[in-house]
Amino acid sequence: MQPGPASDAGLPPAGGRSSAPRRWRRAAAALIVVLALCGLAAATRGVLTQVMPRQFTAAQQRQIEAWEVSRRWHTLPEGAIFPAAVSYQLPGQALGSSSGLALTARRLGIAPPAACAGGTDAAAAAILAAHGCTTILRATYADATTSMLVTIGVAVLPSSIAATEAGNQLYSAEPQDPHGAVSPAPVPGTLAAGFASGQRQLAWETHAGSYVILATAGYADGRPTEHLTGDGYLLTEMSSLAQGLGDEVSEVLGKAAPVPACPGAPGC
Numbered sequence: 001m002q003p004g005p006a007s008d009a010g011l012p013p014a015g016g017r018s019s020a021p022r023r024w025r026r027a028a029a030a031l032i033v034v035l036a037l038c039g040l041a042a043a044t045r046g047v048l049t050q051v052m053p054r055q056f057t058a059a060q061q062r063q064i065e066a067w068e069v070s071r072r073w074h075t076l077p078e079g080a081i082f083p084a085a086v087s088y089q090l091p092g093q094a095l096g097s098s099s100g101l102a103l104t105a106r107r108l109g110i111a112p113p114a115a116c117a118g119g120t121d122a123a124a125a126a127i128l129a130a131h132g133c134t135t136i137l138r139a140t141y142a143d144a145t146t147s148m149l150v151t152i153g154v155a156v157l158p159s160s161i162a163a164t165e166a167g168n169q170l171y172s173a174e175p176q177d178p179h180g181a182v183s184p185a186p187v188p189g190t191l192a193a194g195f196a197s198g199q200r201q202l203a204w205e206t207h208a209g210s211y212v213i214l215a216t217a218g219y220a221d222g223r224p225t226e227h228l229t230g231d232g233y234l235l236t237e238m239s240s241l242a243q244g245l246g247d248e249v250s251e252v253l254g255k256a257a258p259v260p261a262c263p264g265a266p267g268c
Contacts, residue, residue: 070210072253073137073156078110081154081252082139088244090237103144105245109187111138116155120214121181121197124170128212131166132158138185140192142220143241149192149199149220152245153182154253155212167207170214182214191220198224202235204242208254215242 073081090101117125119136128136137154157163181203184195199218206213217238218225 070159072209073135073154073211076252078137078139081137081249082107082110082152083248086141086245086248088240088248090240093236103241103244105141105143105150105241108140108142108149108190108192109185111140111185113137119153119183119185120155121183124181124214127166127169128155128157131162133166133212134158136182138182140185140187140195141241141245142191143237146191147220148217148238148241149184149195150215150217150242150245151182151184151195152242152249153185153214153216154249155182155214157210157212160210163207163210163212167205167212170205170212172203172205181216184216184218194222200225202238202242204239204246206246206250208250211250211253213246213250213253215246217242 084107086105086107088103088105090103092098092100111119113135116128116133116136119138120128133155135156137156138151140149140151142149155163155166157166181197181200183197184192184200186192186195195218199222200216201218202216204215204217
């Protein structure tokens with residue numbers, strides 16, 4: 001019996017090499033491609049992180065906004081803080097009417113910035129100093145009839161918390177209480193040339209942002225302090241004048257700052 005042809009089972013395919021190393025090389029090449037793509041993605045994320053706008057945390061946003069408000073007294077022009085003309089409203093009840101009367105106060109002059117102790121009375125100076133007051137700005141206005149004067153003051157404090165605490169301590173429910181008043185700022189050559197503390201009839205105060213806003217009012221004819229509580233009309237008219245000016249200044253200095261946005265450069 002003649003032996004048949006030898007079986008080719010288990011022998012390498014024609015060409016004499018196994019396909020296993022080839023498959024391994026393909027797998028290795030695929031792995032290298034995957035790793036390269038992963039590295040590219042990571043690098044891309046890093047680049048995008050650098051060039052995309054930075055995201056502030058809520059706490060950082062609040063800090064930036066507070067900083068913007070706190071520097072307004074220094075960056076805004078004097079005329080923006082103390083406008084040349086300010087509208088205020090006399091309530092209708094003072095006139096026996098159902099509607100109020102719109103009036104306009106006009107600025108007579110702006111005093112140079114002063115130390116807080118130099119622009120307020122002793123009681124106010126002590127409270128403001130205890131909360132870190134650094135500077136006070138003042139301007140004097142005449143009412144629409146030129147018969148009343150108001151000096152409006154802006155006390156600059158280090159934070160809104162300090163301003164709130166100082167403002168609360170300065171607040172008095174009695175407008176003629178001399179506790180915590182800004183000193184009148186006379187303006188040479190005007191109706192307010194002789195405006196002084198002895199003429200003060202009432203005081204008014206509030207706080208906005210990192211500022212305490214103070215006002216003191218009196219008559220332009222130089223009459224000394226007298227109790228206005230017996231004359232409801234005069235008390236209302238003078239209080240409306242002081243509040244109208246105080247609200248205007250508070251709105252300018254204390255309005256909310258825009259939400260901070262980073263321009264997109266690395267590190268902003």
